[in-house]
Amino acid sequence: MSSNNIKNVKELVNSLWKWTVDRLERTTIVVFKFTVPKQYVSPFGYLGTLTAIVFAILGVSGAFLMFYYRPDVELAFLSVQEIQEKVPFGYIMRNIHYHASNLMVLLAVLHLYYQYFSGRYKIKNEVLWVTGVILGVLTVLEAYTGYNLIMNQRALLAVNIGMGLTYSAPLLGPTIAPIFLGGGLFDLIIRFYALHVFILPLIMLLLAVVHFPRALVIDFPIISAVVGVIFISAGLFPAELGIRFDLTRGVVEVPEWYLTAIYAFLRAGTERFTAGALLPLLFVILFLIVPFVDRSKKLSWRDRPFFTALGVASIALVAITTVWGFYVDFSKETAFDQLYIEPTLFYGLIGGVTLSSFYVTYFYLSRQKRGQRPPPTRPIVLSSRASAVLMTTLLILVAGAVAGTFYTYSINLPNHSMFYLGVAFILFGLLLHIYRHTISVEERQKGAK
Amino acid sequence: MPPRRLLLRGVLTAALVAVVSPFVHVIDFFYRREAEGVKRQKIANMRDLTPGGFIYFSYPQTGDPKIDNDPFRQFVLIMTEDGQLRVYSRVCVHLWCLPSYIQTRRQLICPCHGSIYREEDGVAIEGPAAYQSYPTNALPMGKIEVDGNGDIWMVGVDGRIGYGREWHNIKPDELVRRV
Known part of the structure; x- marks a missing residue:
């Protein structure tokens, strides 16, 4: 192709x-x-965007899981088992x-x-804040309805606790609980499925439209690292299938980590609804009213100091409790x-720790x-040559990690494979960062001339 | 606001309310009414039972094995030592396992965590279910009718399956009607 043609294209x-x-x-x-930062900015400032990106990853992977999952009281566990053991790439x-x-x-x-x-x-962000807190609660509910769909012992425990809590709610409890339960477990699983794949995500999306600030930071190196973290944690702590629910067998189970705090209170013999x-x-209301x-x-x-101490406590x-x-x-x-928690010890200790952390802070x-703010640290500036060497090294490492991903997958070690892939994504994020750093340094030098 | 405008607004509001009002019944969509036990279903005949005898059955029966096998539809009919009839939900109010009726002990015993329920009123006397406060320490009961032929009919459920009883303190005998 001549250069003229390329120009036309x-x-x-x-x-x-x-x-x-x-x-x-x-x-x-x-x-x-949309802002794509030209240099490193602290990801703490745009954790919300990262949460939304992970939500998108969940939407895509969840939609694909729907191809094989069966929301049926008898088939649900078997279909997850099928995804895990038979479907190619299903495990991952x-x-x-x-x-x-x-x-x-x-x-x-x-x-x-x-x-x-x-x-x-503050600063006119009250609506963002309140929708954010609601979104946080919905995120936990979404995760809760999700892990119940597996219909293993852990799921049954969680459903049981959830239904018990709903029933025990004063006045409305007995009216609301059957909406989720329907005629029995055969109804419940389809209703939880509808909630998990459609109703809750839809509400979350609508709320997110209100929650999103107008300026969004899209930082590709950090996004790559976040994807890497997903794979590394998957490699280190692969998702388990658990034991299929069996109504004749008592198994000691604990819920997922974001609900163990509540579980601790339940185990300490506190009245169920309380x-x-x-x-x-x-706890949620405390956060909701903070701006006011x-x-x-x-x-x-x-x-x-007061609100910081409250947050630390x-x-x-x-x-x-978690x-x-x-x-x-x-x-x-x-x-x-085995599960019983001595209430005096429990309340004594959590009261002591909470109050003392408040007091100390x-x-x-x-x-x-x-005091004076510490002087800003001088940013590291890489020379073009150093960047080139670093990027080449990283490329070799990324290639090695990807090769490891393929190799371990081929010899049926999917956990290792996921771990390597996570490493590859994190290294790629680093490579991307050094690339943009070098570009921005070069542009600054050009501007100085 | 001029009175004429006020009238128009009132008419509009009334019309809006009228149009929307039929939708209050949408709430019914979310419940499976049949599960709340409005169905009259024959379980057994008095001749089938002797004191200490029992029958497991599902209620309300639909003919669909998936639905009929659901734990939340499993019940047990017991004839106590002194000839009283009792129907209990088989879902343990602790963690939803299925207790079995043990004839020799005249108790319902849960296989998972060992909750033990009395046959005469379905109240837990041992195990984790017994630590729960009333009305969540007792199995829901079935409302039954016995007709002239000795046929035993289940006509409803008193309580919340998997949770416990209603707050009213009903005596088990009040749920057995002779017709």
């Missing part, structure tokens, strides 16, 4: 692109201002979906706390005793003098 592509962009002006997409697809769900909950929680401590719920619904609801209580103009966590409470919910005392004989912050 380039012009054609450019004009086509311009034509499309011009017409996009008429759509809502121009409302968003399920692991992507499962670990992305965990990561989404984790990112949402980190996002919440980062925004909380940096006071972002432990499983009222306390979590109070904290009316100071100050944003930084250092200047708001809530983290302490969540952390200790870990405790996992703990099973296998030295005891019956399943019931509050008094530390209110007594400290504002």
